Amino acid sequence: MKKSFLHILLLSGLLAFSFGAQAKLFNGDEFVLDNGLRVIVLPNHKAPIVKHMVWYKSGGADELSGKGGSAHLLEHLMFRGTDNVSGEEFNRLTEENGMDGNAFTGQDMTAYHQSLDVTRLELAMFLEADRMQHLQISDKDFALERDIVFQERKQRVDNNPVAYFGEVLRRSLWQEHPYARPVTGMPEEIMSLTRDDVIDFYNKHYTPNNAILVLSGDIDVSTARDLAQKYYGGLKKHPQLNKKDFPELENPSRFRVDMSRPQINAYRVTRVFAAPSVNFMAEDIYALSVLSAYLGEGETSRFYKKLVVDDKVAVGVSTSYDFASRSYGTFNISAVPQQGVSPEELLKRLDDEWENSVNALNKAKLEKVKNKMLSGMVYLRDNPNEAANIVGALAVAGMSLADIEAQEDKIRAVTVEQVRSAARRLKEKSSQIEGILRPERQEVL
């Protein structure tokens, strides 16, 4: 059966911009093992299933320059076997035990995860702990997996003009900052990676004191504590873990990317800001979360009402704000112009409506937005897989579970003036990129 679009939209909207709720949203717990491994437990007893995730606080941004794609290639090679369990054995064990497992690599992190019946959890923990420190990479496996990630890059980016556009936008926004580089690596970079590049990344970053274990599902805190100690407690911590220093974006840049591609049939416009995050001007993050919800999240938002419903200059418009990052966050506006409206015109209208909306914000409007953000928080407790994803993503960016759990208060505390000044700072002081994606065959507008 089809998952309803709106349903997903609403839920993902909730997930994207607001994470807290009642004092203890997840009723979780967290503790740290002697070797530095941070463990977060999120009990959910609906069914005897659990999500087991290990998040490393390292990703594409930690690669050496010219070695783009090494974090991601390593992620693939983590399925090719260790000193103790061969790759085939690993895949056979996870599949025979019904685990839906996978991994993903981002700019700031790399995560490995399995959804599984809780009766199989000990096996999953053994396998995950084992590959944290005993990975084996043969030349043959290295060459094969490099070919596979090359194909993955082709499939995800080179066959998808919209993804390609996103990559160009990021490069222009972030310039010399490591976020400019695509996590997949460029095709020629991927093919020039060596086994040593990947082993180097593994040795530097895959260690319990650079990782977070998340257990979400049918497990209580004390059992989780025993099992975490049993399987992960014996791993050695890295004696010298270097914390990466991210460069600051100097002289806020304002660029426009105007791109046309032969495959593209419809116009799109976007504006992306290098924004505050939990690690950069963190005092603005809740105000900006509220701003994003107010401006462009959902079909009662200001942008939607004005630009789509009333003035009919856009077919769709949305904003999103992501503050879960180790360096800057991103604030994003995207819109699709109505037939006959030029992309330049729509960008102008978005700017105007930003100003009008920020000026029109008052206490009553603010309360309504907060209510919209917070009323559905109880849903976040429903699916243990989603809970693990949300909490893990925030924790790996540096938030404590207590902060993650108690955000309702922070959102409730946001004032009109805070939203206005955060909006002003974002608009006037931050680096930003404006993007237009258009068909190669230009229609008469």
Add this chain to the structure above:
Amino acid sequence: MMSHRPLYMKSRYRYLKWFLWLVFVIGVVICGSYGFSWRRTPQDLVTHSILKDKTFEAKVQEIVSPQLKIKAYLIEDKTNPIISVSFLFKNAGYATDNEGEQGIANLVASLLTEGTAELTAQQLKEELESRAIAVSFAADRDDFSGSLLTTRDNMFKAFALLRDMLGHPRFETDDIMRAKAVLTEAIRRQNEHPQNRLSLRMNEVLFAGHPYGRNPLGKTKDINRISETQLRQFVADNLNRQNLIVGIAGDINKNEAERMLDNVFADITSSGRINFVRTPEIKFDGRKVLMSEPTGQNISLKAVAGVGRNDADFYPLFIANQILGGSGLTSRLSQEIREKRGLTYGVYSYLDLSDKAPLLMAGFATTAENYAEAEKLFAKEWNAFSKNGVSAEELAKAKNYLIASYNLRFSSISGIADILAAMQKYNLGADFLKKRNEYVKEVTLEQVNNVAKKYFDVNRLVSVSIGRFNEETRE
């Protein structure tokens, strides 16, 4: 040499053997609390796990509403104060759209949340958002579906709003125009990705002249001409109690759920007028269609006849598919084309359970220079599967996966409600969740090998590919 270090590590095994007793004694002392035992294989971790006895039984109740006698399945779950209702109107999907109205099911699906007789679109959305009530509708090939997610606190309001959305849609001119613009924009964008162009073409190739061959989103020309009267007629004809199926899950008891049915579905018609879709005549003749385009990667899609959910061959075919190209990297196709040769990021097969034309589908993507080799390997594996069947070991492995992963589907309340609706659509019975693992276990090697022979005929496989082709691959 501590208990937290796995004892079966090959490199340490011979040293550990010397200290077996010592380790055992230390182990008992340190790990006594979780029932330590000597383990030789990782699988033993499962057999001896302290969590091994966790079981689960999803109790399905068959309920009937007191007044309108609407039947439904319910799973009560009180772990979280939320409720999900998943419903579908059978045979009201886009394949039943009238000629000249292609896209109307989709249009209605997006317009039902755009206001009721009493509330404008914005008022309705404010009501929904402020109470975190999520309602949505969708039209797939066969059915028109809807779902509701609400907190228990807001359930009565949620039911009242859903009743009005279904029974008294607003269909205001401005909202209709907006929904049309969104849908036609989606059609315009549909062609931007080669994967979409390929899927659309496969529909045309397989189902030429049959409603299954249509663009799932509709036709721009038709959509722009659809009137309010036609929309109302669609609702009257298609959304009625005779073709209604409902699944309910969450924090709601039998009594409340039964009254909810009488309430929510009170204002739709008791019966309608459905366009029944005939069974298509498909030629599975092994033809190959190439769409030459300068894409970054070639993509190939294959199809051959499959079986419906109630066919005697369903479970054997379900397992056969798991072995050949199902989820995971150990499937035969993944092993040969991805894992051993690095030719693709993904190769897969799956069962398409469309009511009128169940299919067995497969596909992969690879760069043009690998394409010929990938095609050859694909054909070789497909052929070998049909000719030689599977081993007892492969069968056991696939069954283990399907059984051990079964509980994963109960992760969300809306997912559970969807399962309950699907069980009724396919007449699986209220005891299906109890029996399903038995159905999987009962499948024999002979049955799987019979379906392998019967369905996986490489000479019947219809193939459509997009990308760059050379002399060799054109043949």
